[in-house]
Amino acid sequence: MLFNYFCPACGKVIPSDKPVWRCECGGYLDLDYMPVLDRSKLPDEKSMWRYSQVLPLEKINPDLLFGEGFTPLLPMKFWGIDVLGKLDYLMPSGSFKDRGAALMIHKCHEMGIKEIVEDSSGNSACAVAAYCARAGIKANIYMPAGNSSAKSIQARAYGAQIHLIPGSRTDCADAALEGAKKSYYAAHAYNPFFLHGTKTVIYEIAEQMNWQVPDYYFTPVGSGSQLLGVYLGLKEMLNAGIIDRMPRLMAVQSNHCAPLKDFAEGRPLCNPVSQSIAEGIAIARPVRLNQIIAAVRETGGDIVTVDDTEIVEALKLSFGQGFYIEPTSAAAFAALKQYSGKIKTGEKVVVSLTGHGLKASSKIESLL
Numbered sequence: 001m002l003f004n005y006f007c008p009a010c011g012k013v014i015p016s017d018k019p020v021w022r023c024e025c026g027g028y029l030d031l032d033y034m035p036v037l038d039r040s041k042l043p044d045e046k047s048m049w050r051y052s053q054v055l056p057l058e059k060i061n062p063d064l065l066f067g068e069g070f071t072p073l074l075p076m077k078f079w080g081i082d083v084l085g086k087l088d089y090l091m092p093s094g095s096f097k098d099r100g101a102a103l104m105i106h107k108c109h110e111m112g113i114k115e116i117v118e119d120s121s122g123n124s125a126c127a128v129a130a131y132c133a134r135a136g137i138k139a140n141i142y143m144p145a146g147n148s149s150a151k152s153i154q155a156r157a158y159g160a161q162i163h164l165i166p167g168s169r170t171d172c173a174d175a176a177l178e179g180a181k182k183s184y185y186a187a188h189a190y191n192p193f194f195l196h197g198t199k200t201v202i203y204e205i206a207e208q209m210n211w212q213v214p215d216y217y218f219t220p221v222g223s224g225s226q227l228l229g230v231y232l233g234l235k236e237m238l239n240a241g242i243i244d245r246m247p248r249l250m251a252v253q254s255n256h257c258a259p260l261k262d263f264a265e266g267r268p269l270c271n272p273v274s275q276s277i278a279e280g281i282a283i284a285r286p287v288r289l290n291q292i293i294a295a296v297r298e299t300g301g302d303i304v305t306v307d308d309t310e311i312v313e314a315l316k317l318s319f320g321q322g323f324y325i326e327p328t329s330a331a332a333f334a335a336l337k338q339y340s341g342k343i344k345t346g347e348k349v350v351v352s353l354t355g356h357g358l359k360a361s362s363k364i365e366s367l368l
Ligand SMILES: [Zn+2]
Pocket: 007, 008, 009, 010, 011, 012, 023, 024, 025, 026, 027
């Protein structure tokens, strides 16, 4: 079965077997695909591929898989609030991005693509490099020079070619575009297959909660691939009659770089004022900004900004419970403190633990 891409900005429709990465008008592409999960046909398998019925692939190639997903959902406590933590830092390359990379690189493999370009400084680079290693695809990763070394080492270790680009993030994106002229630009921020991978997290959570959804879902937001994947999965489950309401989607950003807040409040988007400890969400111009805001608004959610002091406090509370996550992940817990007065007793809160602390050990050392 072949699905079509469509461009929400201009309405153009493109078959999804064409190696395009965005619309001619410059907009991102979505997929014309609304699958219905038949829960009576779920396999025994406990991984994200348990939901392959609702994944837009011709066929699943077992040689490309790591058995990834179905991460634990465990109780945690922050400032007296009971929370369920989704342990996606336990994915193969150490972050939730593996869900997206698994689908996106699977699709590249299906299309016979032998070489890709990706533009990322962090967890996406590691995830894409890991899946390319598994699929025998050459990965070219463009990163701003002087970036967090642990992640570039990890991506390099998987065999990716790292291109360090001096200058700003935009210079890096431009260099990646130039490099992509010779291969395929597997741009995670644009690619809708990536979101159909990240959506599996909410199917897992719903099933782990006995096919219920929480009242709140807190997640750090950079390019929005977690929040938008969750939104996509929720829409599918709502449409299938599996759930009858959506949780409030809570988008958490650092107040060093909060384009969502600026956009939502009608201000021009600012540039990051300084480096935040939560480097993973320091994306000044998210490609899907309007889509993220729409998802937050539709679900009655909110945009919460936190400062580094709050992030460090949340990080230490997380370590103290045995969860070794990276600072960006802790931003979502930091936001809980601001929201503690609004969450009613008995309401269920899920927080995504997006990335592993082992990738940020040198930064964590300076905080201890
Ligand atoms: Zn378009």
